[in-house]
Amino acid sequence: QSALTQPASVSGSPGQSITISCTGTSSDVGGYNFVSWYHQYPGKAPKLMIYDVTKRPSGVSDRFFGSKSGNTASLTISGLQAEDEGDYYCNSYTSTRTWVFGGGTKVTVL
Amino acid sequence: EVQLLESGGGLVQPGGSLRLSCAASGFTFSNYVMNWVRQAPGKGLEWVSVISESADATYYADSVKGRFTISRDNSRDTVYLQMNSLRAEDTAVYYCAKKVVMGAGSGLDSWGQGTLVTVSS
Numbered sequence: 001q002s003a004l005t006q007p008a009s010v011s012g013s014p015g016q017s018i019t020i021s022c023t024g025t026s027s028d029v030g031g032y033n034f035v036s037w038y039h040q041y042p043g044k045a046p047k048l049m050i051y052d053v054t055k056r057p058s059g060v061s062d063r064f065f066g067s068k069s070g071n072t073a074s075l076t077i078s079g080l081q082a083e084d085e086g087d088y089y090c091n092s093y094t095s096t097r098t099w100v101f102g103g104g105t106k107v108t109v110l
Numbered sequence: 111e112v113q114l115l116e117s118g119g120g121l122v123q124p125g126g127s128l129r130l131s132c133a134a135s136g137f138t139f140s141n142y143v144m145n146w147v148r149q150a151p152g153k154g155l156e157w158v159s160v161i162s163e164s165a166d167a168t169y170y171a172d173s174v175k176g177r178f179t180i181s182r183d184n185s186r187d188t189v190y191l192q193m194n195s196l197r198a199e200d201t202a203v204y205y206c207a208k209k210v211v212m213g214a215g216s217g218l219d220s221w222g223q224g225t226l227v228t229v230s231s
């Protein structure tokens with residue numbers, strides 16, 4: 001159950017697009033279409049942004065786009081806004097019927 | 111409105127035990143898989159455990175296997191986490207969370223406010 005690999009930080013200017021990667025193995029990210037993404041402000045509970053690789057829950061902006069290629073999933077945020085700052089975590093189902101999070105990525109809007 | 115309310119956290123000595131509870135409302139509890147996720151101070155999210163809708167399947171992170179037990183009472187709309195042999199590294203905010211859809215799939219769309227567990231002498 002090794003944590004999925006995410007970049008520690010990603011930044012962008014308002015209006016730009018950024019992409020956060022989430023790399024695992026064929027036993028987790030690559031083996032199942034069960035990847036989700038969460039946004040968390042400090043001291044707050046996480047918020048679900050994407051589930052099942054590409055699906056957006058009701059109420060989540062269509063500026064958030066999820067994808068996957070091989071063992072790497074990605075979250076793209078387009079039209080970056082100040083409210084998009086915070087920590088982002090990916091999560092994947094694994095071959096041992098458990099779940100694993102990524103280490104988290106801090107997004108900064110310049 | 112979906113609500114999840116955790117309780118039972120607190121200060122406990124190494125080797126001690128605690129039982130966390132998570133009371134659910136606003137949805138048909140017995141239809142959803144439930145999870146526990148924790149976050150150590152200043153650290154990232156760590157998945158802890160999951161329990162199936164009817165409690166016939168449970169799974170755990172390696173870091174807690176053999177020490178923690180997840181259970182649920184569908185008549186009380188409550189999920190529990192019994193934590194034994196606690197260690198300093200178990201210090202964290204513990205969240206319960208609900209799956210976004212029934213059955214298979216990923217995504218936890220509703221989270222509690224979290225309850226802090228501190229393991230220290």
